[in-house]
Amino acid sequence: MDAATPGVNALDLVGASVPDRLHEVSLALAPGTLVGLVGPNGSGKSTLLQIAAGLLPGGGSVRWGGRPLGEIPMIDRGREAAWVPQEAQFEFGFSVRSVVAQGRYAHGDDEHGVEEILSRLDLMGLANRPVNRLSGGERHRVLLARALATEAPLQLWDEPLAALDVRHALEVLVLAGEIKRDGRTLLLSLHDLRIAHCLDVVIVLHEGRLRAAGPPPAVLTPALLREVFGVRAEIAPGLVLKLP
């Protein structure tokens, strides 16, 4: 892990564009920040995450830790950034453990830390189960575990919480806190604005454009919520749920 060189951003996007989906989005994420990506359905959140992960060719430039993506060899990318897709479908019955261990591919399949991550995401009891026989929430936890197993300094998660029950969602947020403490960076898309409110930075996408970005209290104003989401609402501060 070569996270957090001072003064160098974990992620820089300049003019990221995909025709009809994303228009000239630029942003810079500092190391050690938790960043929420919000916006209505179809606003371009998944597209933005895929561009940031180097998975979708498009206009504009992407830098990880100050390095242009084009200069980073494919195998190194597997150590530098991890991406969690929104859909979790598996055609073949690999065991949960072996799918999580795929996160170590770019590390020469050394299996380092796999057991610990399995237990952190409450997957120990499922470790030998085939992934195509899991529930939706369980499959998402497997994908999160695989992303964490990479130990990548940049984590890009597409709606990681949507399929999870309350307890597992809170555990994932605790893990997010640890990512921040390690000086790593997490960009995650989500719909729950109360959770977005607890993060360091929130980025609002609307119709494929960057609408606002900054500290959540400054960004998630009633006026913006009305304009972007079409709702009259106000974010009440504080999350009531606490882990035992």
Place this chain on the structure above:
Amino acid sequence: MMPPPRVSRAALPAGLLLLAALTVVSLGVGDLWLEPARIWAGLWHHDELAATILWQIRLPRLLVAMLVGAALAASGLVMQAYFRNSLASPGLLGVSSGGAAGAVLAIGAGWVSHSILVLPAAAIVGALLATGAVLILARRGASTERLLLAGVALNALLGAVTNYVLSNFTLSYERNAQILFWLLGGLEDRTWEHATIALPILGAAALLWPLGRPMDLLSLGALEAQSLGVDVRRLRRWLLALATVLTALATAVAGTVGFVGLIVPHVLRLLVGPEHRRLVPLSLIGGAAFVVACDLLGRTAGGLRVGIVTSLVGGPFFLWMLRRQA
């Protein structure tokens, strides 16, 4: 549930043992039965009659059967990982038909008399064209429906090409018989020349060997694999090229032999799980054993061609798979 690790570990030696046993039986069974001691004597030319039967007839046929089986099973395995669909296989997707159409055109036009390389080359070109067509048809996601329908369309189209050659070329009786051979798929009268044509299958299999691990990641999603550090574009190009060449070479020497690429990887996955580092070598061995066994069955059942036997076994098996998936 996951297969117990003991099964997985035993699979490779068990497969090799099975193949060795089938080899002995296959060399021994025929119009003149040869017991193992006589096979041994024949191989070293201590028994001239046995030597002639073995070296002229049974050994080349056995070798071609093994190479064809290994190639088709490995090709099926690769296509299943590539399309993330356990129902993908060279026969169903039309790649075998492409190879056969290429071969039939080459025979019909009389090009095959120029060089022994013409036939495999024509099969490879035909298979490549078919692969290209499947890729275009399945570009927007390879759902089972899309893949199978693309295969139905391609198989019909390529069938029309072969029928056109059969009906509209003024062909000698001999050429017509040769073409029918390709359509039925068989191992009759295979010579060392056929075995030589099929030999590059070993090279393609060797190139496939180290791709097992990245195939694991690809089989769970192309974008996911790329995000984990796999050079997906490069890997996919290699896999497709290898699967196509494997199918084409098998088709060039034995015609269209169906369902091997579907059955063998599927049964092996049930036995040892989905890890490709195990499945690649096991598919090669299992495919060889399956085709040798089907050929043996056909020979002892009064001369059924191997393509007919694999289809008789494979058709019901495929329907059973579809039922399980639904």
